[in-house]
Structures are given as structure tokens and as C-alpha cells.
Amino acid sequence: MMNTSQLEIAKVPKATTSKISGSEAVIRCLLEEGVETVFGYPGGAIMPVYDALYRHVDRLTHVLVRHEQGAAHAAQGFARVTGKTGVCIATSGPGATNLITGIADAQIDSTPIVCITGQVPSHLLGTDAFQETDVVGISMPVTKWNYQVSKPEEIPYAIARAFYIANSGRPGPVLIDITKDAQFGELDFKYEKCERIRSYHPYPILDESKIKEAADLINQAKRPYILVGQGVIISGAQKELIAFAEKVGAPMASTLLGLSAVPVSHPLYVGYLGMHGNYGPNVLTNECDVLIAIGMRFDDRVTGDLDRYAKQARIIHIEIDPAEIDKNVKTTVAVNADAKQALVSLIKKVNSNQHDQWIEEFRKCEKTEQETVTRHELFPKSGEIKMAEVVRRVSEMTKGKAILVTDVGQHQMIASRYYRFDETQSNVTSGGLGTMGFSLPAAMGAKMGKPDRQVVAIIGDGGFQMTIQELGTIFQNGIDIKILVLNNHFLGMVRQWQQLFFDRRYSFTELNNPDFQLIAQGYNIQTQKVDKREDLDSAMKKWLDHKGPNLLEVIVEKEENVFPMVPSGESVSNIRLK
Amino acid sequence: MEDKLYSEDHTDKEEKEFTLSVLTEDKAGLLNNITIIFTRRKINISSLNVSNSEVAGVSRFTIVTVTTREKAEKVVKQIRKLVEVLGAFVYELDQIYYQEIALYKVPTKVFLNGNSIESLIRNSGARILVIEQDHIVIEKTGHKGETHDLYKKLEPFGLLEFVRSGRVAISRSKRKTEAYIKELENSESNRLSIKDF
Known part of the structure; x- marks a missing residue:
């Protein structure tokens, strides 16, 4: 029986082009796909590709990272701000395994990246050859698709499929593993973009009857409530979402990855969902009558206890991935489609409406939150600097127009709460996987993807040290990002949990940090450090105005807690304000 | 609006036997792709069979598992997401025709002690595959x-040795695999076309 690859190849007409090497073909495929920037790290099994790359540096920018995990995260950052597929390259064995964290992150956060790894020559496969790892096996659970190329003529086929699969439907990471002999071998090169795979159907056909059912529910709703997920950003449905919300007069709240889909200043925008989200958006989930979830997957950090989540509501779930429908929350009406496509159709079927009283409830909750939490966070009169006041200053100084790349932990929640996003595709963070060390390399990728935009990386002192070596990449390539390290000398979020749920047993969460100033200086990166509130404004101005990469370290309150908080396993109704 | 939103079917939470039928492209490694969907959810596979189908280049996996309907359906949705999977279906026993085959090795000498074993074989609808000296x-074949x-x-x-095969099953539905695949090939779901808003 022929395998699919042989079948597909058999269909490609043999063109009369001259023969080129497999490695040259890899680069040409990338160029055919419109790739301009790749992130990578060379090594034995990928050397032929790097040799081919050397001949194409005028057309293809390669950013040499300091660790392959950085390459994967950079590709993610690039993809998240551009919507294009990010590309990273690594060698076999440890090079490939180092990519895995980034690949897993891209999988759970639906980020289109294509990873190309070198592999030992095909005759050595399975022999425990030097730097051999079964990366196809290892990456299988965390890729949308992967494929091992062992013949040069498979390269165009595999890469064309990789790009099609990575960035269609619900996006995700794809890994192509290429044996060294396939890189050295020759092929007749002909490239055809992949547009169809008979076993792959990324865009479910929109069922208009479901749109009708959804519209009926919405038209009868007294307390409709829209949850905005990343699917809105991926499908480019921001405009349609806002038009829809305005027409039906429903409040909108955003998941962590949905942030920046709607400007924070929009009158119908009520805030941020989830464990450390805003008060109203969480508790009122259990008060709405129709919940309209768009391009989101009801993650446990959003829902809390599922048995006490929106049980009173009818649930409309607009979602492109059929496996997400009814996975966590049972829907009343499931619209299995691209968010934009569904919204375009839904807008026509819903009636214009207003729900001022209902929205007023959100505003009341906002007031409660302001009095009990926000005010103290943003405008402390004395004491150590709070993370929130720093984030709010960043927000004001950048007018909400920066790309915010956050790491994982307390600072991430604070940044998500207090940065007032004004432009879309501006929030890059590790949501589902919660990967510490994500921010610094992802910020590099974001800046490479959107060189004209201000990119601010906000990182805790723990996460910073997980990928701190990327300061070398930033220095070597002069990547103009602004790095903000919020330093509390703790793994703050874990410490907060230890305080609240483990009787303050601070088991291995305190950090004795190095001098980040000296480290940055060692990389020739401009730097400043602030530990007094009165110095904050001038230092931040200097930091943001500087041309080129710049690090600002702010010493913040050591044992600050992030509130509100829905304790793990609790209902969203039982969100704690303190 | 009526008050009841949806009825939670409690039979969904009951564990029972499900037969999954999965049509796939013939790709090396796909078996691993499918089985990790089960292992990740700690669902045991009771039996598994892979063969070609009536369509050239298309394989059919028949997987038997004991779980709840809810879990079985979620697993099937995950299997459908695999790029090389053409279709995945979950069946209960009354929706399929199915068989398994078993082989039994017994010492030849037991036949020499009279014909009870011979009638036993006949009455069981079994047959003798091979007779060797020892x-x-x-x-x-059967359930x-x-x-x-x-x-x-x-x-x-x-008994010297015993082995039972994985279940093979075909559905009672009238669907033709070939027509189903043709439909997939012509489907418009490979790309997105939105009329301008």
C-alpha cells in the first residue's frame, strides 16, 4: 500500500527544473511561503540547511537565539502579533527537545508555528546515533501535525502541508523533522502551496439554522453576556464583534488570550475573566440569562467549578474546533464555525437592543472592586511600589498602544488587569501552558514581526531567569524592546498560594537574585533600577524613550497578593476580593 | 422560555462497551497518534485492529473500549481532529456487526482418548485449523x-496456547465509505470564504 506522501508526490508533475539540494529546497519553500524571518540555532544535523541559509541572508533574516526554547517562543511572539506563521529551526536531539516547551505552549494557545528540525541520517534512525531523539514521537501529543522527511523529494510536500495546517482553522504548531541525508540529497524542485487535504477540514461549514437558533435566544435575552476569546483575534473578527455587541447591547468580557480584541475603553467592555480577573465579569457569569462565548474554550481558569458555572444560563458557543464544543460546558446552541464568519451572519439576524440596567450591574461591581482592590493597587499612598501602579504607568505612557508581552505569574495577572489595551493583537502571553520564561523571547519575536510598534516585555524576577540568556540575542540583533522586570525576590504567585492555602510555608519560593543591572550591562543593554515611587516616572520615561533595548528593574512589594481571586475549584460566584 | 435547559442523560455516565471505527489515510505513526488520545485520558483500549478498508489507501481502525458515552464521544472528537483521520464513529453493540477470532492449541493426544473433543468442536461451530503430531x-470465530x-x-x-484477535466491526448504516470520502474530497471546508461585512 502506498502511503499518503507517496500518493501526493506521485501527483506532482515532474517539472523540467534543474536539481537542487534538499537543504536548498527547505529555504526556497520558506521563501515561497513568504517567510522573511526565522529564529533558530544551528547544530550537526541541521548544518546543510544553515549552509543553504547562508546563501539567502539577503532575503531571509535569521535570528540566532541563545537556546532553542527561545526560538520557539520568538516564533510564537511573531505569530501572535502578525497572524502569520512563525518559523523556528533547530538541530536534532537536544536542539529539538529544547523546542518542546514552546511547541506545547503554541499547541495549547493555538499559535501557528512551523518548526524545522534536523535529524540523523536515515540509515542511522533508531540506532541511538549521536544526537538522535525520536522528536516525531516526542512532539506528537503537542503538535497539530508532524512529519519526518527522509527523502529530499518529500521536502516541498511536507513544508507546504506544514504551513497550510499550522495556520488554518484553529492554528497550532507543526514540526517537520528532516534527516541529514534528505538535506544533502537532490530533487527536482517545484513548489505548490497546499490548499486541500481530504482528511483535514479546518473550516466547518456554517450551519445557518444554528445562527437562527442563537439569534432567537439572543433576541429574547434580558441579560445577555458576551465572552471574548482569542478566536476573535485569530479570525480577525474584532470589528464584527464590536458591531454585534453594540447591536444587541450586550456587555463583553475577555479571557486572558482574548485581551486586546476589544479596546478597554469601549463602553460595553466590562473587563477580564478568570481566576484573577475582574469582579463583575466573574460573578455576573452566574447571573446572565444567555452566555455568548466566542472563540474560547472554557478553560478551568475561566470557569472555576464547572458544576457551579453559568447553570442558570442558556449557552451559545461559537467555536471553530468541534472538539471544544460541549467539552467543558454543555451548550444550548453550538455554532461550530469561524468566529468572523459566524458573527457576520449572526449580526443580520439579531435585533437591536439595549440592556442598560444589566450593564449597570457590571458597573456596580466595578465600583466595589475599585474600592476594595483597584484603588489601593493603583494609588498607594505609602509603602513599597506595587506592580499595578507600574503597569498603569506603562499603560498611560504608551497610551495603551504598545504590544504587551507578559510572562507567567503575579505580574502577568496584574498586567492583564491594569494595562488598558487600545489596539488589537497587542497581548502576547502564555495562557494555557503558563510557561515561565516565555516573555523575553516572545517579545523579540513580536518586535521582529511588528518593528514599527512599541514592544514592552513585563517579566517577574523568576521567569526572567528562565530565559535570561536571550539578552544576548537582543543585544546582538539590536532588538528594540523595553524590558520591565518587576522584582519581588519571590516566585510570587506560588508564594501567594503558599500564604493562602499552605499556612505560609514558603517552600522554596524566595529568590536570592543576581544583580540584574550588571547582567544587562554585561550584554551592553541600557538599564535602570527603581525602588522608590518618586523615581518611577522619570526612570520610566527614560526607559521608554530610549532608542534600542532597555531594561527597567522595579523593586516591588515583596509579599503582595493578587486579588480578586477565584480559589482553585471554587465557583466564580465565590471570587475573593481580599 | 422554558425553565429546563437541557436534560442531563444519566446513561451518559454509565460505563459500557463502545466500538470505535476510524477511517484514516495510511500513514506511519498514526496508530501512536490515536492511542495517545486514550492514554492521556487514562482510558483503556480493550482491543484494537487495523486493516485496509474497501477504499484503496484508506485504513480502518476498530477500537473497543469500556468507558462512558460522554468520554467515548470526546475521544472520538479528538481522533477526528488528527490531520490524517478521514472519519471516526462511535457505536454501541446494536449498531454493528462484529466478530473476533480465537485460536486454541491443544495436545494431539487428547483426541486419542475418544471423540468428546471432536463433538465439542463441532457443536461450538469451531474448526480444526491444523493437526500436527503433538x-x-x-x-x-464469534463474539x-x-x-x-x-x-x-x-x-x-x-490448553497449550490461546489467543483472541481484536474485534472487527462494520456498521449497520447504509453509508458507503467511498461516497463518504468523495464527499470529503469535494467539501468546501478546506478554506474560509466570508462575504464582506
Whole structure:
């Protein structure tokens, strides 16, 4: 029986082009796909590709990272701000395994990246050859698709499929593993973009009857409530979402990855969902009558206890991935489609409406939150600097127009709460996987993807040290990002949990940090450090105005807690304000 | 609006046997792709069979698992997401025709002690596959209960070896695989076309 690859190849007409090497073909495929920037790290099994790359540096920018995990995260950052597929390259064995964290992150956060790894020559496969790892096996659970190329003529086929699969439907990471002999071998090169795979159907056909059912529910709703997920950003449905919300007069709240889909200043925008989200958006989930979830997957950090989540509501779930429908929350009406496509159709079927009283409830909750939490966070009169006041200053100084790349932990929640996003595709963070060390390399990728935009990386002192070596990449390539390290000398979020749920047993969460100033200086990166509130404004101005990469370290309150908080396993109704 | 939103079907939470039928492209490694969907959710596979289907280049996986309907359906949705999977369906016993095959090896000498074993084989709808000087291999096709019955009956004669295959099943539906695949090939769901808003 022929395998699919042989079948597909058999269909490609043999063109009369001259023969080129497999490695040259890899680069040409990338160029055919419109790739301009790749992130990578060379090594034995990928050397032929790097040799081919050397001949194409005028057309293809390669950013040499300091660790392959950085390459994967950079590709993610690039993809998240551009919507294009990010590309990273690594060698076999440890090079490939180092990519895995980034690949897993891209999988759970639906980020289109294509990873190309070198592999030992095909005759050595399975022999425990030097730097051999079964990366196809290892990456299988965390890729949308992967494929091992062992013949040069498979390269165009595999890469064309990789790009099609990575960035269609619900996006995700794809890994192509290429044996060294396939890189050295020759092929007749002909490239055809992949547009169809008979076993792959990324865009479910929109069922208009479901749109009708959804519209009926919405038209009868007294307390409709829209949850905005990343699917809105991926499908480019921001405009349609806002038009829809305005027409039906429903409040909108955003998941962590949905942030920046709607400007924070929009009158119908009520805030941020989830464990450390805003008060109203969480508790009122259990008060709405129709919940309209768009391009989101009801993650446990959003829902809390599922048995006490929106049980009173009818649930409309607009979602492109059929496996997400009814996975966590049972829907009343499931619209299995691209968010934009569904919204375009839904807008026509819903009636214009207003729900001022209902929205007023959100505003009341906002007031409660302001009095009990926000005010103290943003405008402390004395004491150590709070993370929130720093984030709010960043927000004001950048007018909400920066790309915010956050790491994982307390600072991430604070940044998500207090940065007032004004432009879309501006929030890059590790949501589902919660990967510490994500921010610094992802910020590099974001800046490479959107060189004209201000990119601010906000990182805790723990996460910073997980990928701190990327300061070398930033220095070597002069990547103009602004790095903000919020330093509390703790793994703050874990410490907060230890305080609240483990009787303050601070088991291995305190950090004795190095001098980040000296480290940055060692990389020739401009730097400043602030530990007094009165110095904050001038230092931040200097930091943001500087041309080129710049690090600002702010010493913040050591044992600050992030509130509100829905304790793990609790209902969203039982969100704690303190 | 009526008050009841949806009825939670409690039979969904009951564990029972499900037969999954999965049509796939013939790709190396796909078996691993499918099985990790089960292992990740700690769902055991009771039996698994892979063969070609009636369509050239298309394989059919038949997987038997004991779980709840809810879990079985979620697993099937995950299997459908695999790029090389053409279709995945979950069946209960009344929706399929199915069989398993079992082989039993017994010492030849038990036949020399009279003909009780011969009638046993005949009455069980089994047949003798091979007779060697020291052993005889018996073959029986049927449902697991039937092959198990014969196992129980042969056990006193001193079974040397026993093996049972994975289940093979075809559905009772009228759907034709070839037409189904044709439909996939012509589907518009490979790309997105939105009329301008």
C-alpha cells in the first residue's frame, strides 16, 4: 500500500527544473511561503540547511537565539502579533527537545508555528546515533501535525502541508523533522502551496439554522453576556464583534488570550475573566440569562467549578474546533464555525437592543472592586511600589498602544488587569501552558514581526531567569524592546498560594537574585533600577524613550497578593476580593 | 422560555462497551497518534485492529473500549481532529456487526482418548485449523462470549496456547465509505470564504 506522501508526490508533475539540494529546497519553500524571518540555532544535523541559509541572508533574516526554547517562543511572539506563521529551526536531539516547551505552549494557545528540525541520517534512525531523539514521537501529543522527511523529494510536500495546517482553522504548531541525508540529497524542485487535504477540514461549514437558533435566544435575552476569546483575534473578527455587541447591547468580557480584541475603553467592555480577573465579569457569569462565548474554550481558569458555572444560563458557543464544543460546558446552541464568519451572519439576524440596567450591574461591581482592590493597587499612598501602579504607568505612557508581552505569574495577572489595551493583537502571553520564561523571547519575536510598534516585555524576577540568556540575542540583533522586570525576590504567585492555602510555608519560593543591572550591562543593554515611587516616572520615561533595548528593574512589594481571586475549584460566584 | 435547559442523560455516565471505527489515510505513526488520545485520558483500549478498508489507501481502525458515552464521544472528537483521520464513529453493540477470532492449541493426544473433543468442536461451530503430531490448532470465530465459552470447555484438556484477535466491526448504516470520502474530497471546508461585512 502506498502511503499518503507517496500518493501526493506521485501527483506532482515532474517539472523540467534543474536539481537542487534538499537543504536548498527547505529555504526556497520558506521563501515561497513568504517567510522573511526565522529564529533558530544551528547544530550537526541541521548544518546543510544553515549552509543553504547562508546563501539567502539577503532575503531571509535569521535570528540566532541563545537556546532553542527561545526560538520557539520568538516564533510564537511573531505569530501572535502578525497572524502569520512563525518559523523556528533547530538541530536534532537536544536542539529539538529544547523546542518542546514552546511547541506545547503554541499547541495549547493555538499559535501557528512551523518548526524545522534536523535529524540523523536515515540509515542511522533508531540506532541511538549521536544526537538522535525520536522528536516525531516526542512532539506528537503537542503538535497539530508532524512529519519526518527522509527523502529530499518529500521536502516541498511536507513544508507546504506544514504551513497550510499550522495556520488554518484553529492554528497550532507543526514540526517537520528532516534527516541529514534528505538535506544533502537532490530533487527536482517545484513548489505548490497546499490548499486541500481530504482528511483535514479546518473550516466547518456554517450551519445557518444554528445562527437562527442563537439569534432567537439572543433576541429574547434580558441579560445577555458576551465572552471574548482569542478566536476573535485569530479570525480577525474584532470589528464584527464590536458591531454585534453594540447591536444587541450586550456587555463583553475577555479571557486572558482574548485581551486586546476589544479596546478597554469601549463602553460595553466590562473587563477580564478568570481566576484573577475582574469582579463583575466573574460573578455576573452566574447571573446572565444567555452566555455568548466566542472563540474560547472554557478553560478551568475561566470557569472555576464547572458544576457551579453559568447553570442558570442558556449557552451559545461559537467555536471553530468541534472538539471544544460541549467539552467543558454543555451548550444550548453550538455554532461550530469561524468566529468572523459566524458573527457576520449572526449580526443580520439579531435585533437591536439595549440592556442598560444589566450593564449597570457590571458597573456596580466595578465600583466595589475599585474600592476594595483597584484603588489601593493603583494609588498607594505609602509603602513599597506595587506592580499595578507600574503597569498603569506603562499603560498611560504608551497610551495603551504598545504590544504587551507578559510572562507567567503575579505580574502577568496584574498586567492583564491594569494595562488598558487600545489596539488589537497587542497581548502576547502564555495562557494555557503558563510557561515561565516565555516573555523575553516572545517579545523579540513580536518586535521582529511588528518593528514599527512599541514592544514592552513585563517579566517577574523568576521567569526572567528562565530565559535570561536571550539578552544576548537582543543585544546582538539590536532588538528594540523595553524590558520591565518587576522584582519581588519571590516566585510570587506560588508564594501567594503558599500564604493562602499552605499556612505560609514558603517552600522554596524566595529568590536570592543576581544583580540584574550588571547582567544587562554585561550584554551592553541600557538599564535602570527603581525602588522608590518618586523615581518611577522619570526612570520610566527614560526607559521608554530610549532608542534600542532597555531594561527597567522595579523593586516591588515583596509579599503582595493578587486579588480578586477565584480559589482553585471554587465557583466564580465565590471570587475573593481580599 | 422554558425553565429546563437541557436534560442531563444519566446513561451518559454509565460505563459500557463502545466500538470505535476510524477511517484514516495510511500513514506511519498514526496508530501512536490515536492511542495517545486514550492514554492521556487514562482510558483503556480493550482491543484494537487495523486493516485496509474497501477504499484503496484508506485504513480502518476498530477500537473497543469500556468507558462512558460522554468520554467515548470526546475521544472520538479528538481522533477526528488528527490531520490524517478521514472519519471516526462511535457505536454501541446494536449498531454493528462484529466478530473476533480465537485460536486454541491443544495436545494431539487428547483426541486419542475418544471423540468428546471432536463433538465439542463441532457443536461450538469451531474448526480444526491444523493437526500436527503433538498439537492441534482449533479456530473459532464469534463474539467474545462464544470464544470464551470454548476456552472454558477446552481448558480441562490442557490448553497449550490461546489467543483472541481484536474485534472487527462494520456498521449497520447504509453509508458507503467511498461516497463518504468523495464527499470529503469535494467539501468546501478546506478554506474560509466570508462575504464582506
